[in-house]
Amino acid sequence: MWLLDKFLQRVIKQGQLIVTDHDGKTYTFGKPSEERPEPLRIWLTHRKAAAHIARYPQLGAGEAYMWGWLVVEEPHDIRDMVLFVTENSKRIGDSAIQAQGMLKKMGQKIVAKMDGINLRGSARKNAEHTYNLTRELYERFLDEDRQYTMAYYRGNPDATSLEQAQMDKKAHLAAKMYLKPGMKVLDIGCGWTCFALYLHKMYDVEVLGVALAPDQIAFCKERAAAEGISEKVKFALMDYRDVEGQFDRISSVGLLEHVGTIHYPQFYEHTHKLLKPDGVMISHCCGRAGPPGFTDAWTRKYIFPGGYIPALSELVTESEKAGW
DSSP, rough: HHHHHHHHHHHOOOOEEEEEEETTTTEEEHHHHHSSOOOOOOOOSTTTTHHOOOOOHHHHHHHHTTTTTTEEEEEEEEEHHHHHHHHHHHHHHHGSSSSHHHHHHHHHHHHHHHHHOHHHHHHHHHHHHHHHHHHHEEEEEOOOOOOOSOOOSSSGGOOOOOHHHHHHHHHHHHHTTTOOTTOOEEEETTEEEEEEHHOOOOOOOEEEEEEOOOOHHHHHHHHHHHOOOOEEEEEEEOGGOOOOOOEEEEEEEEEEGGTTTTGGGHHHHHHHEEEEEEEEEEEEEOOOSOOOOOHHHIIIIIIIITTTOOOOHHHHHHHHTTTO
């Protein structure tokens, strides 16, 4: 517990955290504040819990919770704990909850970069890990079109539904593509097909959507068939690097996060080759508010293996090299 004790003494400065170790000993960190008058209490049920968390806080704390090694005592819950730790880590920088020690930090960066080597086999495996889960899971938190990228709130977020914000996002992106009836569009990383169907419905274009998660493609084909447009809106279980031909327009919504920095040159070179000389491509992705970095271990292992949120400098540099 001594290593975790040292770590928490450095991190917890706002609010109070009370930790009960597996042997019944209690440790107190910080003190009640005006914003957090009540202490957050957690119980470490396993003798290895403290060491596991201290070695790599971002990964270890989440795993300890999943394994039942860490219990958040009522009336608080795991959300309260995450917010509590986030508020405190922001005061001294996110590095406080990352791997401790120069060698460990260097090792994490190297591992993160290696994880971003998304060859065809690993890219498909990573896509299946994230998107080939039960359909019920995504139905519970996505809009009915299952858009898994950021919505576009034109006004007050509190007065706009998620469904409306996602509709506005589709309209906003489509307007940037300068579409005309009869055009051929490639939708890379098509997801659950919402954008492809929207483009055909609103602009009378032909669309080919490609993705690497089998259930996504199956769902896409089901939707296109149900609407009687399978001849105009087609889908293929295919890596974007294997697409051939030329297209009037290309859309890439939420794909670049899965490409990997080492593959940016290939991504921009191949999409440039697929696009007609007078064509338009729109690429929409999450962005890093700062210089290039790396993906934390929790996200790499459990949420988006092979994933990385790029810095604008990384995208602009590689796109220019490819001739964009």
